Amino acid sequence: MFSSPFLLAFPFFLLLCFLLYWAGARHAYLRRPVAEPGNADALDWHFFVPCRDEEAVVGTTVGRLRADHPRAHVWVIDDDSEDRTGAIVAELAEEDRRVHLVRRHRPNARQGKGAALNAAYDELNQFLSKHTDRERVVVCVIDADGQLDPDALDIVSGPAGFGDPETGGVQVSVRMRNAGEPRPLPDRGRVRNAFARLLVRMQDMEFSVSNAGMQLLRGRTGSVGLGGNGQFTRLASLDRIAAAERRPWQRGALLEDYELGLHMILTGDRISHIADTWVSQEGLPHGRRFLTQRTRWAQGNLQCVRYAPRIVSSRHYGGKGVLETLYTFLQPVAHLVTLALCAVMFAFLGLTAAENGPGEAFGGMLALWPLVLALAVVSVMPFVLWGPVYRRDRAPEASFLAALLWGLALWLYAYHLFPASARGFVRMLRGRNGWAKTRRNAEKVETGPVAIEA
Structure with a gap:
């Protein structure tokens, strides 16, 4: 039997x-053309930085974004933090008119990253003039510990990115900046640090070459996915999704970034992946935190399966794109x-x-x-x-x-x-669809739940 x-x-x-x-991903990675830079000054840039209890990293992140990209606005969403995140950003905003604090409070806060980003989208709409050319406004989502390549805006503005008027979104490559750190866990022994070094190295290897190849393959099939860090989108594209779905970022899946990409393609916009520029973040040296993060991603992927009928019947997905997306699902x-x-x-x-x-x-x-x-x-x-x-x-x-x-x-x-x-x-x-915030490496380990039940 x-x-x-x-x-x-x-x-x-x-x-x-x-x-x-x-084979397709490897060929796409090794044979990719060099991305040509464009004119970043032709576009208006707004960074969205969602934060919940990020006092350990938010000051550095905002300071670096403002130093490296002085023409951009930085919108920090404080999702009802219980630490000094809001106070730190408020002080920065008092000194710099291009730093904005979006405050959220419970019961409306702590409902997931997508809800926090929607709040920033609403604030940006109130900030911009009604005469703004929204095709020229680009929103970039950066993690609270994210550090963007200083040349990223020029490269993203090029013909492989927003230099093409049909491009609604761009995802850049992701790197783990602590991949070469000799002691990721300073208070632990040699064996634990050896495991932690290897775990961080694998995350860097996964994102910077394997996943980049996968995304470049998707560029050939017309099904590039957006990630949660280093995600660029035209404001006009977000408007089109909001018109069809009531808001740009949905609350239906724990992978709000990948789900946004699905909606963008379904509304007719193209997404590209550029591997020649990057955003860096901290790789996770803790096995438990890593498994929690990947469980959330796997669950979000399973939740996105419900889009399969729409994708199969959509005129904006070609046959190769349908096959690639179903394979991912x-x-x-x-x-x-x-x-x-x-x-x-x-x-x-x-x-x-x-x-x-x-x-x-x-x-x-x-x-x-x-x-x-x-x-x-x-x-x-x-x-x-x-x-x-x-x-x-x-x-x-x-x-x-x-x-x-x-x-x-x-x-x-x-x-x-x-x-x-x-x-x-x-x-x-079990109906547990709560969003779990992954602790930063600089945070102290505390007991208690980290998942927020939606």
Whole structure:
């Protein structure tokens, strides 16, 4: 019963899809053209910085944005913080008329990042003149610990970005600026710090090359996704989404950034990804915080599956874009199915071993070891091959052997998707759709819940 064709074919089908997707992403990354700069002065720039209890980082973030991009306005949304976030920003706003504080209070506050961004959108609308050319106004979302490339606005203004009038959104590459930190956990021992260094390195490798390749592939299929950090959008594009959906950022999914991108494409705007400029953030050295973050992302991905009928029927999505988006939607589902099939397989092997002995249960599998070995190599090599690419672009001081070992570690790192997808699915079943704020590395570890139930 358990040796049905589906059970045998499904893992091969998933592997084939993964290999095709990886090959496309790698080709798109390695063959990408250099992004030409444009004229940033031709556009008006407004940074949205959502904050909740961010006193440890918000002052540095606002100061750097104002120093590196003096023509831009910075809108800090204080989502009813319980620390000095609001007071710090208020002091900065008194000294700098281009710094604005958007205050939110409960019960309206702490309802998720999307709700906070909508509040800033409303404040910006009141601030701008009714005669403003909203096609020339660009909103950029920056995390409270985000640091943007000083040249980013020029590159985003170029022909690959807002220099094209059909472009409604641009996502830039994301980096982990603490990837080379020798002791991410200063108060912990060598073993914990070794794990923390590797975890941060994997996040940097994932975002700066693997995810960048995926986004560049999406650029070819017309399905680029927006991220929560380094997300640029035309104000006019946000207006079009608000006209269709009542507000730009929705409360339906925990991935409010990716959901915004879906709405942008559905309303006819194009999104591009530019890998030649970047925003940096702090990678998470704590395994528990990391898993909490990825559980939220997996759950948000599952929540976005409901858009599948609209995407399939939309005239703004081509066939390749539909296939790529459905593949993205189904990743957490595939992880859940794989876990279920593994559980069924091991249960069947256990029953067979109990009835007929271990030889009968495992003899057939041992006879297939060449096939198993070949599949293992094919599964691992795509991750390993990202290692030299990452070394070339992000860590040229590392040895070639270290790059290969990082690639091997990336393969092991990818397995976090299985528990994250399972936890996200369980949270959905239990109706737990609350938004969880990830603690910054500079924050003290305190007990108590971090998820805010919506």
